Amino acid sequence: MSDSDCIVFAVDDDPLVRDSVADLLDSAGFTVRTFGSAMEFLQSERPDLPACVILDVELPGLSGLDLQAELTKSGVDMPVIFLTGRGDIPMSVRAMKAGAVQFLTKPFRKPELLDALSEALLRDRERRKRRAETAELENRLRTLTPRERQVLALVVTGLLNKQIAGELGTTEETIKVHRGRVMSKMAAGSLAELVRMAEKLKISS
């Protein structure tokens, strides 16, 4: 696998382990950036590319799990692969619940890491794709007038025009016009498509 359009971050306080992991990924064709501590990583500038982070659980100061929480809190939805020298069940459960892609115990084998890495990057790509689609729909949504947004929210609930007119205190004809504009602005080919969009945008009445 050779992904030049993505980047892998590795955080480990043990330079030997850090260098070994980086080199392994390098040899597998990945672009790697390494950090000696969680803080160093948090404060770094990261390129907008599909990426993932390989975290040592037992980092001094802010641990791997703490960093994961910190990233989530700040909306950085990057996939995390944990490495640990001493895996125990409570720790791995906690990590996985928090959305970790994989929890690898040192020493790990190359395929294990690469598999985890592929999945993480795939996930990130999908996440990025999803995030891009949502952003388009939101852009479209922003073109709607407030009245049209009201109509959209009621249309995706399956109400008829007449019912919508009654709800909003206007005529059926007026609703028909609004509905046409919504369909057009949102670039929806069908009502079903519009409903899926509304779902993605978490629009409900």
Added chain:
Amino acid sequence: MDGAGADEVKRLQRCINDLVSLFALPAMWSGREPSQIVSTLLDALLRMLQLDLVYVRLKGSGGQAAVEMVRFGPSKEQTAEPHQIGEVFKHWLGGEPRERPPRIQNPTGGRDISVMSLGLGLQGEIGEIAAGSSRADFPRKTERLILGVAANQASIGLQGAGLLSEQKHVTSELDRRVAQRTAELAAANEELHLQVSLLQHIPVAAWTLAPDGKPDFVNQNWLEYTGQSLDYVRSNPEAWMTAIHPEDRETASRSFWGGVRAGQGFTFEARFRRVPDGAWRWHLNRAVVLRDAAGEIVRFVGTSTDIDELKQSQDDLRSADERTRLIVETALDAVVTMNSQGLITSWNRQAETVFGWSPAQAIGRRMADMIIPEQHRTAHELGLSRFLGTGEGPILRRRIEIMAMRRGGAEFPVELEVVPVRLRHDWEFSAFIRDITESRLREQKLRESELNLRQMTETIPEMLWGATPDGSVDYCNTRVLDYTGLSPQEMKGAGWMKMIHPDDAENVARVWKRSVESGEPFYFEFRGLRASDGKHRWCVSRALPLRSAEGDILRWHGTVVDFHDRRQAQEDLRHAQAELAHVNRVMTMGELTASIAHEVNQPLASIIASGDSCTAWLTNEPPNLDKARAAAGRVIQAATQASETVQRLRSLFRKSDSMTTSVDVNGAIEDTVSLVRHEAQRNKVVLRTELEPDIPAVRGDRVQLQQVILNLTVNGIESVARIDHEPRWVVIRSTRSHTGELVVSVGDTGPGIEAEHADRLFAPFFTTKPQGIGMGLPICRSIIEAHGGRLWAAKNEPRGAVFQFVLPAQATSA
């Protein structure tokens, strides 16, 4: 002998003969007429003194007519009648005796003659006698003497002849006085006779002195003895005194002249030089005075007798007597003598003290009654009579112990020696008696204490031995013999080596030799052969030298102790402690599994990853050799790290008895910290070390010391883990105390030690941890104490607890 001496001798001898003749005259005169008496007297004197003339005039008395009679020397013809001679002499006859007789014209012509006259009778009442000689030296002293004696004899004879006509009382008075005078003269004559006859021949120095003290004769013995000549002696009255020792000269001179001037003779002692050998020898110098009939001093006759030996022996005798007396008086022994009748003849002061009788009470009493208890009296009497009969006495001349009796009848033990002393006709017995009541008691006590000591050395349950200063064993008590099964002879000298295990023998011999040479106390642990089971058992022998007041070694005294069982127990204990320590280590490690796993897995992860990447770089087309090489380098680096970690772990898990080496404590701390670093991280505890560089190494067991550090550090981390606030740290410090000891402390910021737990902190099975067994701290303390150190806990500042231990810089091993 010179001529003068020879003449003198002749003269003296003749004089003696003459005196004898004169004394014979009265016997011849008995019953004769006065004229006959006078006639024979004159003949005798003429012959004896070779006179030119001799004249006698008898006063008439008691009815007898006066008689004049004269005789002339053989060379003279009778040229004068007696009355003619009487005329010549009448002027001075009857006067006082003259000191120097007058020299008168010879009435018969020829040369002048010297005349000596003497009165006859006590007051010259009988008549006068006059002798004349033409010799210039007439009358010599001897001639005076003879004349004097003759005059006396004549007086006696004439007196006897005149008895009938004398009145009774006058006669008797005269008789008495004459007899007295006769006796005196006889004595004088006797002395003279003896002295003179002996003078020359006696083996003593003899001499005569003129009345003025001037020596006029000394005998040959004197001359030979003093080396003086007769001329020298005569040259000066005191010339002879040069023979006297200078120290004695003054007293000799005083005695001499005192005696001479008083006309009494003298006696003094002085040392004279014996010329042949130059020795000064004591002489007794004695002079008697010789007087003529008139009481006139004729001369002094004396001797000087060598009394040196006598004096010496007298002195010796005197001092010996004195000494004997003093010894007897002050003797510690009572000294009592007894004669052959069994009566006490002497009784010294000590005898009085011992028996209670004074000398006055004891002397003269029967010995048997005084000091011999009744049961011995018969034996005493029998023994005495047997000795007197046969000369045998079984108890004589040897020391015996017997009972004696004190005044009052009390009996007591004495030491007695009886020595028989032969007197001229009898025996005397000296008894030396010592009261031994006290010494008996002392002896008994001594015997008892000796017995005690002997019994003790033989019965105490210890093995004892002794050796001479050269290290040769000469005594072993029965315990040693029983233990080794060897005989006393077999143990002697170096025989004891037989009991020592061959592997130890050489060292024992070497150490013993060193002690014997240096006098240092001997100490050695060895395996000794116990005879009862034939097994070698651990024994320890100690010995110390017994020294004289001068510090010389007199003997060695030693013990042997079989401490096999104790040693076994000690080893078992040590083993058990090591076992426990191991369990503790394993348990501690168990608690640290997660951290330790991390510590091991970390390098393993690096190795595998780098291995994989290395493979990848090599399989690239073209292979990236630089990167492959770098990866391989990391593999080696990580593998080394892993190996070290495993090594450290293995040593802590190792189950072994202690091993003493030189331990770098800082290194031990760092190794330990590497094992728990992640444990600290996991508990969000900052683990720090502050190690003083260049602290001294200690001797001890590295694993055990690491175990202590590990325990204390883990305890610290766990206590901090229990709190959820800052600060959260554990600090391990090493430093050196001002006394040179090594100090290691492990401080934490945990909750600290609760006051109620402080006392039990180091007690076994005390724990505050849910999973703890409470052996950690007791084991730590026993390890530190086995290293000669101390471990204690204290409050940490600003909070928490601190555990510290000190170790001597050159600690001995556990």
